[in-house]
Amino acid sequence: MTDSERRIPEATVARLPVYLRCLTELAEDRIPTISSERLADMAGVNAAKVRKDLSYLGSYGTRGVGYDVEFLLFQMSRELGLTQDWPVVIAGVGNLGQALANYGGFTDRGFPVGALVDVDPSKVGTSIAGVNVHHIDELPELVADKGIAIGVIATPAGAAQAAAERMVAAGITSILNFSPSVLSLDADVSVRKVDLAVELQILSFYRRRSDGAAAVGSSPLDA
Amino acid sequence: MTDSERRIPEATVARLPVYLRCLTELAEDRIPTISSERLADMAGVNAAKVRKDLSYLGSYGTRGVGYDVEFLLFQMSRELGLTQDWPVVIAGVGNLGQALANYGGFTDRGFPVGALVDVDPSKVGTSIAGVNVHHIDELPELVADKGIAIGVIATPAGAAQAAAERMVAAGITSILNFSPSVLSLDADVSVRKVDLAVELQILSFYRRRSDGAAAVGSSPLDA
Structure with a gap:
């Protein structure tokens, strides 16, 4: 099975640029490895989803160490076709x-x-x-x-x-x-x-909610 | 439990504007009811997710009939806080x-x-x-x-x-x-x-894939 034949779900593809942005920040800060939990925090998804998404790229991380930031960044860039220019x-x-x-x-x-x-x-x-x-x-x-x-x-x-x-x-x-x-x-x-x-509609959802809640912008309370 | 207390997952909130756009189109075309399957097609998600998302708004549709477009549009607008202006x-x-x-x-x-x-x-x-x-x-x-x-x-x-x-x-x-x-x-x-x-990165993913596939822009083949 070659790269171009492996099927990656659309929702995963849509998250790859988000991971890419997180990994770029980590690389700029010279952070060598990252756990799925920390990457999940940065990307705003849950850790299980991060591990699943990255598994489509053939990345599984190392238990107790996490993922190699530079290598994951390379894989992600290659997968997204960012190793070349697209005019x-x-x-x-x-x-x-x-x-x-x-x-x-x-x-x-x-x-x-x-x-x-x-x-x-x-x-x-x-x-x-x-x-x-x-x-x-x-x-x-x-x-x-x-x-x-x-x-x-x-x-x-x-x-x-x-x-x-x-x-x-x-x-x-x-x-x-x-x-x-x-x-x-x-x-x-x-x-x-x-x-x-x-995006403005999404913000107005939270804005409207916050008007009715005790703390502005807080998570809506469960009943 | 009031509206502002009901908890709606972030991913659902992010899909509400998409449903809103679909419902607005349907209302413009004077289509009175819509099935979850058809709405799912329009929104690019699966029907089970549509039903789950709409259930957070208290909308369950009618078996064999579907959802009332105008009412759902009203509910969605209210939920997104779009019944008022937000400068x-x-x-x-x-x-x-x-x-x-x-x-x-x-x-x-x-x-x-x-x-x-x-x-x-x-x-x-x-x-x-x-x-x-x-x-x-x-x-x-x-x-x-x-x-x-x-x-x-x-x-x-x-x-x-x-x-x-x-x-x-x-x-x-x-x-x-x-x-x-x-x-x-x-x-x-x-x-x-x-x-x-x-969005350009997402497009370059598919663009790169299509270069390696038989049909340009087609879904990557399963092995």
Whole structure:
């Protein structure tokens, strides 16, 4: 069974970047080993889940010692495909698109912004953070020339589906959708959706609870 | 046992906004009832989990009929505290802060941007999307005057902790952190972190897998 054949549950995949962030912090602090309990604390999950998740990567830790931080970090990075760069194209250079283009965190993490596209003639030909804005018609050439691996949709809701279809037609199979609209694409296209309001909704749940509880922000009491 | 005393697991809370989005779509399409299986499909979880999650809200559905969409939507909105507005303050009006201020999706969902704060004298006194930028020193008055419930950190990493502490000192107990830094705050402050690169890491996992698989973007094969 090779790496690419082993099946890793979607929920585990979604937690890998969280472990990655914890491990990066530990490595920066030069902490050599970590127990599943401590890693669970940092990641906000339970220890049994950490051990199960890491077992999918073939990591089992050493009893009484824990996991080797550097090795686990290497395994995690490799599994997440972070040992190479994946250039992205951002469609839509309004406020959000510009913010994403300027957001250094993508390049730092191996997702350099390779190209920007828009349909607005007043934006085409400008550049943001050193990256030129092209017309979306040029997408196929840009994908080929810049080795674009991932498309980021930062268009208004009404333009998202069309932009996504242009990306898929240009050979892009992984799409990150920041627009509030739901995309309808072939099943072989990986789509992740980021809804910036969801986290606020989660906070308002706890905020509302805290108004009714003795201590603000505390866990709701069991009856 | 009152609403505010019932304990709802964190993972369930995090799924409520997803159900909310699905139910909103169903209501828009005037679909009166929904089975747990269909809702599970839409939300991308399994049906048993949907039933369990909804049972925390006191919703059990009707055998052979399912859940009443409008009633479930009402329950969900109430539980998430969305039957009232929760004004937010955004700290840091760089590209990301400006994008968030202009992002209509917050206001639409009951989180109007009540105030913007920064420390840069060249930004203080300007306005974005009709909201004035104040100096962060004015935070306590702004929180009181505008009824600010939630603080959003959109500062550079190095300024995030200080901005969060100023928010907490001004009486804010719910913080949404868009900066890449980890905040260290009292346990009674609810903090959610949005890492814009995490979703790209998840996509690169599937992208890398698909390079090794027969069909691009397909599920990894079991051995």
